[in-house]
Amino acid sequence: MSTLALSHTEARREGFWQQLRRSRAAYLLLAPFLLHFIIVVAYPFFYSLYLSFFDASLNQPPVFIGLGNFVRMAQDGQFLHALGNTFYYTVFSVIGETCLALIVALIMNESLHGRLLFRTAFFLPVVTSWVIVSIMWTMLFSRQGIVNGALNWAGLLQQPFLGDSTQAMWIIIALGVWKNMGYYMVIFLAGLQGVSQDLYEAASLDGATRLRQLWHVALPALRPVIYFVVSISLINGMQLFTQSFIMTNGGPLDATLSVVQLLYRRAFVDLQFGYGSAIGTVLMLILVVLSYANRRVNDWITR
Amino acid sequence: MQVAAPRTTTRLGARTTHRPALQLATRPLLYAILLVCAFLTAFPFYWMLIGSFMTPVELFSPIPHLWPSTWDPSAYFRVFDLVPLGRYFANSFITAGVTMVGGVIICSAAGYAFAMLSFPGRSILFGLTLATLMVPYQSRVIPLFVMFASYGLLNTYLGIILPGLAGAFGVFLMRQFFSGLPKELRESALIDGASEVRIFAQIFLPLARPAVATLALFMFLQSWDQLLWPMIVAPRPDMRTLQVGLAFINQTALTWNHTMAAVVLAVVPIVIAFVIAQRQFIAGIAAGAVKE
Secondary structure (H helix, E strand, O other): OHHHHHHHHHHHHHHHHHHHHHOHHHHHHHHHHHHHHHHHHHHHHHHHHHHOOEEEEOOEEEEEOOOHHHHHHHHOHHHHHHHHHHHHHHHHHHHHHHHHHHHHHHHHOOOOOOHHHHHHHHHHHHHOOHHHHHHHHHHHOOOOOHHHHHHHHOOOOOOOHHHOHHHHHHHHHHHHHHHHHHHHHHHHHHHHHOOOHHHHHHHHHOOOOHHHHHHHHHHHHHHHHHHHHHHHHHHHHHOOOHHHHHHOOOOOOOOOOOHHHHHHHHHHHOOOHHHHHHHHHHHHHHHHHHHHHHHHHHHHHHO | OOOOOHHHHHHHHHHHOOOOOOOOOOHHHHHHHHHHHHHHHHHHHHHHHHHOOOOHHHHOOOOOOOOOOOOOOHHHHHHHHHOOHHHHHHHHHHHHHHHHHHHHHHHHHHHHHHHHOOOOOHHHHHHHHHHHHHOOHHHHHHHHHHHHHHOOOOOOHHHHHHHHOOOHHHHHHHHHHHHOOOOHHHHHHHHOOOOHHHHHHHHHHHHOHHHHHHHHHHHHHHHHHOOHHHHHHOOOHHHOOHHHHHHHHOOOOOOHHHHHHHHHHHHHHHHHHHHHOHHHHHHHHHHHHHHO
16 A cells, blocks of 8 residues: 555656656746746835835945834825825726716717717827826816816806816826726727627516616626726726826825825935835735725625 | 637627617717717817917917917927937837837747646746736835846836836736637647747747737837836936926926927827727727626
C-alpha cells in the first residue's frame, strides 16, 4: 500500500515537472506581461502599502511612524472634506449616468430613424479626452461664457457658476454625466439587444401594458448590465481628478477638492510621499468596500 | 465572441428595427428627447468650432453670436506661436503609438496563453490579473514616481509609456476572443511540427484582427487621454503631452479664440479616428458588458 502511494506521488511530482517543462512556450508568451505586471503593478502596489506607514519624502530615508499617517488623516479636516466632496460627486454622477443612459438606451432601442447620427452625437464627448471637455466646460460656464450669454439673452440673472462653491460641484457632476452618458448607453443597448423579442410578445399576449413590459421584462433582464454600469461608474467616480483639477483647481474654498487631487497635492506639491501613499491606500480600501457592498446589494435584489 | 461578430450583431439589430421593441411613448416625443440630448452633447463642440473663427470682441458680445460675422482663421496660425502645440502633438503621438503597438503584442500574447494553453498557475495568474482592475492606479503613482526617479526615467518617453504598456482589460479582451477560436487549429499545427510561438504569431494572431483593432484603439485612446501620470513623470515643458500641455493652456492667459482653435485641433484627429473605427469602438465597449 505504502509503496503504491509513494509511487503515486512520485509520478505526480514528475508529472508536475514535466508539465512545467512542457509549458515553457506558455510562460514565454506570458513573460512580457508578467514582467510588466511585477514591475509596474504588483511591486508598486506593495511599495505604496509600505510607504503608508512611513514619513517619507524625496532624497531622505523614510522613517517608520506606524499608523501615524492614518491618525493624521482622521484629524485632517481637508482630507475629510475632500472625501465628502468625492462621495457627493460619486453618488450623484452614478445616479445621473445610470438613469439617463438607461432612458436614452431604451429610446435608441426603438425603431427610430437616424439612430446612427444620434449615436455619433452622443459619442462626441465619449471619445474626447477629459482635459479637453473640461476646458470646453470651463469656457461654457465662465463669466463671459455662452451659458451666461444665453441667460442674458433670455433676460435672466447671470450666474457665477464655477465661482460659486455649490454650483461648481454641480457643474462638475453634470460634466461627468454629459461625457459618460453615451458610453453607458452603448452598454445598455448591447444588453437590451440580448433581450428576446419572445419575452415582450408573451408579455403583451398576457395583456401587459408597455410600461409593465418595461418594468417586468426589460429591467429584470438588464439587471446584470445595470450592476456592471453602476460598478464602473462608482469606481470612476471615486477617482475624480481631471475635471476639478482643470475647471476649479479644487476651489472655490476646496468645494470641489477630490481625494485624488489631495493625494496629488500632498505627494507632488508638498513632497509628503508617506502621507500621499496613505491617502492612496485609503482610497483603494474604500473602492474594495464599495465594490463589495454593490455586489451584496445586487445579490439581495436578485434574491 | 462579441468582438468576433460585431457585424452580425449590428445586422441583427438592423433587422429587429422593423419590429418595435417596447413602444414606450409616441414617436414625436421620443424624437424630441433624442434631439434635445443630441443638441446638448453636440452644441459645445459646435461652439468651439465657430468660436475659433471669431474675433475675441465678437466672442464676448453680451448676446452670443451663433455664426461668425466674418470667418477669421488667424487663431489657427497664431496658436502655434503662443504654445508649442506641434511638440505636444508629437509627444502624444509617440507615446500613444508605442503604447498601442507594445500593448497589442504583450496583451495578445498573454491573452492567447490564458485562452489556449494549459500550464501550472494559469487560474491564479488570471485571477490576479483581473483583481488589478479594482486597484485604482492613482494609489500606485507615488511608488512609481520614486522608482522612476531613481532609475533616471523622469522626463523620458519610456517613463511616460511604461506603466500603461499593458493592462488587465487588454489581456481579458484578447483571452475572450481567442477562447472562441477552435483549439483543433493549434493541435493540427503542432502535429505539422510548428512551435507554439509560431502558431500564435502566424496562425492565431492574423485570425484575431478584429479584436486586435479594438484593442489597438483602446490602448491608443487610453494613453492619449492620460493626464495625471505624464504630468508627474514628465513635467519638463518640452516633454509635455498634448493633454498636459492643454491643461496648462487653461492657466496661461490665452484669448479664447486661440484656446478654442487648440481644442478643435486636438478633437479633430480623434473624431476622425472614431468615425473610421466606430464599429471596433462600439464592439469593445459592448464586450465589457456582456462578460458579466
